[in-house]
Amino acid sequence: MRPPHPPHPRALRPLSLARSMAVAAGVAALGLTVLGLPSPRPAAAARKGCPAGMASVRGEFCIDRFEASTVELLPGGGKRRHSPFEPVGKLKVKALSRRGVKPQAYISRNQAEAACQNAGKRLCTDEEWVTACKGKRATVFPYGRERERKACNDSGVSSFNRYFGQGGEAPLSAFTWANMNDARLNQLEGTLAPTGSFRRCKSSFGVHDMVGNLHEWTSAARGTFRGGYYLDSARHGDGCDYKTTAHATGYHDYSTGFRCCK
Template identity: 35%
Template sequence: MPAPAPVALPERPDDFALVEPQTPVCPADMVRVKRSYCVDRYEASLVDAETGQDLSPYYVPSRKQALSIQKLWEQERLAVGPPEARELGLPPLPPWQSQRNFEPKAASRKNRVPQGYLTGPLAALACKNAGKRLCSLSEWQTACRGEEDRDFPYGEKYQPGKCNIFREAHPAAELHGNASIGHSDPRLNMVKAGDKPLLRRTGETRACMSKWEGDAITDMVGNIDEWIDDPEGTFVGGFYARSKKDGCASMVRAHPFDYFDYSTGVRCCKDL
């Protein structure tokens, strides 16, 4: 029997085809953090999970609760606060939002009024319906501190005006004459300081960027508080009128998970 023909082997290692493993990437509306998870680029605005229609950012995203709050403040706004505040009408509740039940879905979009009036469970549901989840505290704080691991998105020390926090006015004081009352009022996030709203649109505060891999997450400090994954109830980051200078370490643990007011919003995370 003839001997088998010899098998030709490559002379150099680089003759073998080398296949580099692909690095997982995040969806376009998210930013990759530490090459291990994704974080929404912007604070969440909400849409109807079924139709994609925009929900009002000025009402709790629950039909029954929104209708109750609308009815309450149609009367209360005429009884509290200075005369000029009583003239400010309620923001409209879209007719479809008052006529049928729905589920919220989180959307990470630029130049949107971020959703306030969110409970922790509704925030979790909105993220789930977007194929995402609530961030853990460590994930959120790591993302906020950026690649350079700083106390603030922009640096090591607090600088006034860099992020939308510690503003010159409090909306409840402006509307009700008392910063401690009426926190379900749908008008609160419409209040202005001078000619500009206290609550800014997503991505508007350009100095407040947490940088990762040549990309950036916006408004992790200030603008609106953000629920995280804690069934005991924790929101982080601070909102525009909160008098705090602790940057990425800012958190509130004084309320249960089902609490909401005008300042409570969310931003979602996602596994790679």
């Protein structure tokens, strides 16, 4: 589109600042300039849809591109990195969406909800989570209709058996609160992966790791987490349909994580 011819100087009338900005904003949407005010860069305009680190799902809501990591919020406004291998406990933490970091495990639904709120976000609803996972074609897996081996981090090693199995599968007596929250479990090679490591494990909305890696809490009133984790993404439904409702909202272990919506 060719810019319009500028009016003759005698036709110009002084504009108030508010009116000038309003006119500039309207014309900028057409990629033009007015009164010497430059139009915004396209990339800057695109970012206005969702905050950094989030993806837009059909223009209806935003969702974190990556499983959440956390930072502790200190009294007085300071921040301190929180280990993804340690429970959150009573700490005040804020959710972050970042590529290439180990996401926060050992977190309950209630703690995850608070972390999202501290980031100006919220936990995703079940419907939002499934929609973002299945992508634009509503497939069972983020990458397609059929399971692809090693496309997502869902066939790792069992660190729990390694530490508590005494050479084999861990007995039921080993599944204690302390053991299930042992800080060593997600640090063994072949377990939890940094966010975005599995490049095929991405939905067409640009959201990573929604199958495998960590279970992800949703906002369901009854404790619900989805997607499976690095040892299983099929036992309670395949891929994006994986759903566990066996635990209360205060439950957490080495496999439970989250991401936020807005």
